[in-house]
Every structure is written in structure tokens, then in C-alpha cells.
Amino acid sequence: MKKALLLFVVLAMLALVSTAVFAQDEVWHLGILVHSLDNEFWAQEAKGGELFADSKDDVVAQVLATDGDDNKEMQAMRDFIAQYGDHAIFVTDPASKANTANVVEIAEEAGAKVAILWHHADELEPADWDSFVVHMSPDDFVAGYNTAKHLFEKMDGKGKVVALYGQQGEDSAANRYAGFLAALAEYPEIECLDMQVASWSQDQAMTFTQTWLSKYDNIDAIWAANDTMGLGAIEALKLEGKNGQILVCGCDGIAAAYEAIEAGDMACTVANNGYLLMGYGASYAYQAAKNGVVPENPVIKTQAVLVTSDNVAEYKAMFIDGTPEYDYDDLNFCVLSAHPSFAELELEEKLGTAAAVAVTGAVVEAAEEEVAWNEIVDKINAEIEKGIENGEEGAAEAKEIVDFLQGLYNEIVSGEAK
Numbered sequence: 465m466k467k468a469l470l471l472f473v474v475l476a477m478l479a480l481v482s483t484a485v486f487a488q489d490e491v492w493h494l495g496i497l498v499h500s501l502d503n504e505f506w507a508q509e510a511k512g513g514e515l516f517a518d519s520k521d522d523v524v525a526q527v528l529a530t531d532g533d534d535n536k537e538m539q540a541m542r543d544f545i546a547q548y549g550d551h552a553i554f555v556t557d558p559a560s561k562a563n564t565a566n567v568v569e570i571a572e573e574a575g576a577k578v579a580i581l582w583h584h585a586d587e588l589e590p591a592d593w594d595s596f597v598v599h600m601s602p603d604d605f606v607a608g609y610n611t612a613k614h615l616f617e618k619m620d621g622k623g624k625v626v627a628l629y630g631q632q633g634e635d636s637a638a639n640r641y642a643g644f645l646a647a648l649a650e651y652p653e654i655e656c657l658d659m660q661v662a663s664w665s666q667d668q669a670m671t672f673t674q675t676w677l678s679k680y681d682n683i684d685a686i687w688a689a690n691d692t693m694g695l696g697a698i699e700a701l702k703l704e705g706k707n708g709q710i711l712v713c714g715c716d717g718i719a720a721a722y723e724a725i726e727a728g729d730m731a732c733t734v735a736n737n738g739y740l741l742m743g744y745g746a747s748y749a750y751q752a753a754k755n756g757v758v759p760e761n762p763v764i765k766t767q768a769v770l771v772t773s774d775n776v777a778e779y780k781a782m783f784i785d786g787t788p789e790y791d792y793d794d795l796n797f798c799v800l801s802a803h804p805s806f807a808e809l810e811l812e813e814k815l816g817t818a819a820a821v822a823v824t825g826a827v828v829e830a831a832e833e834e835v836a837w838n839e840i841v842d843k844i845n846a847e848i849e850k851g852i853e854n855g856e857e858g859a860a861e862a863k864e865i866v867d868f869l870q871g872l873y874n875e876i877v878s879g880e881a882k
Contacts, residue, residue, distance in 0.1 A: 493548040494525040494746055497556035499532045504718045508738030513555055516746040516792045534563040545574040553753045554578040555745040571595035577753040579745035589805050590762035597752040600745050603765040604636045607734040608643025610770045611713040614732045615685045618711055622653035623684030626676050628669050629661045630689040640689045662693045669696030677704055685711035691721040691733055698729045722780040735769040735779055739788050744798040761802035763809055
């Protein structure tokens with residue numbers, strides 16, 4: 465009897481052990497790589513990854529702060545893989561653009577899935593790697609364009625503006641400024657007096673603004689490529705009693721920017737939403753690792769929100785005072801636009817830029833010269849051909865634009881356009 469009881473206990477213990485081992489094999493370990501938790505946006509990103517993990521019974525998350533150090537980031541990944549093996553997955557806001565290639569190579573060697581945010585090395589395409597599931601970032605061009613457009617509309621389309629550029633050599637800085645310039649081109653009565661590289665720094669932005677205030681008699685607006693620089697500009701304006709009089713914008717959606725909008729010191733910002741960005745990045749990596757689900761178009765631009773005095777209370781309650789709730793299984797929810805590759809995205813952007821320049825210039829000239837539509841088409845085609853080297857896809861897209869404009873022109877002539 466004692467032997468039978470002992471055998472039963474041993475078998476029960478073995479069953480528990482085997483169940484525990486099986487359960488451990490079913491757990492996915494998510495490494496959330498961010499620069500640090502001291503920066504508000506990076507902390508928001510990390511929380512987004514944790515929110516995704518909390519939504520799954522089989523995911524355990526760990527935040528791995530890299531201090532912006534490439535070597536520390538690579539070592540953190542290797543240590544994480546050594547601990548969790550083929551059940552390690554990653555979502556990362558990399559320490560640098562160059563380090564994205566190292567991140568992918570480490571993941572590829574281990575068979576681990578990784579989603580990358582913001583940065584990407586030149587010619588590093590997700591489709592070329594089994595490990596590189598998706599690249600995600602807000603559309604910085606759109607952010608720069610929308611914030612500038614909001615300023616220019618509040619200026620009634622005329623006046624003088626100065627610009628604070630981000631970090632030299634960073635894609636985000638360049639693309640946001642390109643958006644600013646695109647908006648500026650639409651307002652011929654607005655003059656940009658100066659642009660200075662303030663390197664995302666509040667102190668540098670404050671110093672440049674003080675110089676501008678002493679140099680120029682009339683400044684109507686200050687376009688800043690991020691909230692921190694916008695807040696630096698506001699500090700300088702407060703010293704001169706000009707806060708609220710000179711319009712200021714930012715970008716990123718940090719708490720101080722919401723407060724500045726509520727106070728009337730900042731006109732707008734863009735909520736890039738780290739919760740959504742890293743939470744959905746984690747979900748893409750998880751779905752690829754567990755279910756073999758990979759996006760057909762893995763270069764994704766994510767949803768972001770222009771925050772103004774009209775909607776600041778709503779988004780402050782969601783992103784600052786609380787945390788948003790998302791269905792991380794609905795992978796399409798976060799998508800503003802998706803592309804098969806960076807090369808394809810670059811081609812689309814070139815075509816769009818060339819077409820925008822062509823259409824704007826041609827329509828203005830047509831209005832002034834009263835030329836016929838076929839001459840407008842000739843001008844558009846000439847400008848597109850100069851702006852890009854048209855392949856078959858580029859030519860097809862150019863034709864779609866011309867066909868659309870032809871229809872619009874016909875509506876205008878017939879009086880049907882609204």
C-alpha cells in the first residue's frame with residue numbers, strides 16, 4: 465500500500481514537472497528595447513510594449529534600456545536570446561540608424577523575430593530577412609506638413625516664420641523639415657526668415673529664439689520640429705512677454721506640450737503615440753513568431769494625431785492622464801500607409817513630390833496665361849520626367865494623376881465642381 469501511494473506521488477510530481485516545462489515552452493518572451501525611461505516618449509513606447517504583453521496570456525515582457533549605446537543594445541539582445549532561446553522576440557527603437565543592421569543580424573542568427581521602430585539602415589529591407597518582420601514609424605513628412613499648415617492657416621496665409629530643425633543627419637529631422645517646406649510652398653505670402661539646427665535641444669532652441677527676437681522686428685510664427693524645441697522657443701517668448709502672440713508648434717505630444725496648448729502658448733503638436741507604435745510593433749513580432757503571420761507590406765507608417773486647442777482635452781485625457789486601449793490583434797488599425805519596401809516608398813515619395821510641384825506650378829501658370837488643358841498636361845509630364853526616372857509603375861501612377869486632373873478640369877469647365 466505504501467509502495468503504491470509512493471508511486472502515485474512520484475507520478476503526480478512528474479506530471480506537474482512536465483506540465484510546467486510544457487507551459488514554459490509556450491511562453492513568448494518579449495524584449496522591449498528603448499533608449500531610456502527618462503524621456504517621456506520612450507517611456508510611453510515601453511509602456512505600449514507592456515500593454516501588448518498584458519493583453520496576452522502567453523507573453524512576458526522585459527524592458528531593456530540601452531542608454532542610446534549600440535554595443536549595450538547588441539549585448540542586451542544576445543543575453544536575452546541566451547536566456548530564452550527560440551522563444552525570444554523583440555520590438556526595438558534602436559540606439560542608432562546604423563545599428564539597425566546589427567539588430568537584424570543578431571535576430572536572424574538566433575531565429576528570433578524583431579520589429580523595428582523609427583530608424584533603418586540604408587538598403588536594409590524587411591523582405592530580405594526572415595527575422596525582420598516589420599518597420600514602423602509615424603510619417604514625419606506629414607507631421608512637419610500638418611503642423612506648418614496649421615500655423616500658416618492661423619496666420620491667415622501671410623507673414624513671417626522662422627524654423628527650428630532637429631538633429632543633423634537624422635531621418636526624422638530631415639523629413640519633418642521637408643514637410644514644413646512643402647507647406648511653405650503653398651503659401652507665397654509667407655516668408656521664412658531663417659532656419660537653425662537646434663538638435664532637439666530646449667536650451668539651443670531658446671537661445672536661437674532670443675537671437676531672432678533681437679534681430680527681426682516682426683515674427684509671426686516659430687515652426688519647431690519637436691515639442692522640446694518648441695518649449696525652448698516659448699521660454700524665450702515668455703521673457704519678452706510675447707508668448708501667445710507669436711505662434712509656436714511642436715511635434716511628439718509630450719505632456720508639457722499639451723499644457724502649453726491649454727495655456728495658449730503653443731498652437732499645435734502631433735501625438736506620435738508611443739503606446740500604439742511599440743504595442744503594435746510587439747504584436748507584429750509575436751504574430752510572426754507564433755502564427756507565421758507576416759505583413760505583405762512590411763514598411764508601415766502609423767497613425768498620428770494633430771493636437772490643437774480644439775481637441776487637446778480629449779487626447780490629454782487619453783495619452784497623458786490615462787492610457788489608451790487597443791485591440792492588438794487588429795494589426796491594420798495602426799496603419800496610415802503600408803509599402804512593400806523602403807525603395808518603393810522612396811519612389812512613391814519622389815513621384816508625389818514631382819507631381820505636387822508640377823501641378824502647383826502648372827495650374828498657377830495656366831491661370832495666369834489662360835492656356836489650354838493639353839498644355840497643362842505637357843507641363844506636368846515634363847516636370848514628372850525631370851523629377852523621377854519613371855519605370856513602368858511610376859508611369860502608370862503618373863497617368864492616374866493626369867487622368868484625375870483631366871476629370872477635375874472637365875468638372876470645373878462644366879461647372880459641376882464643388
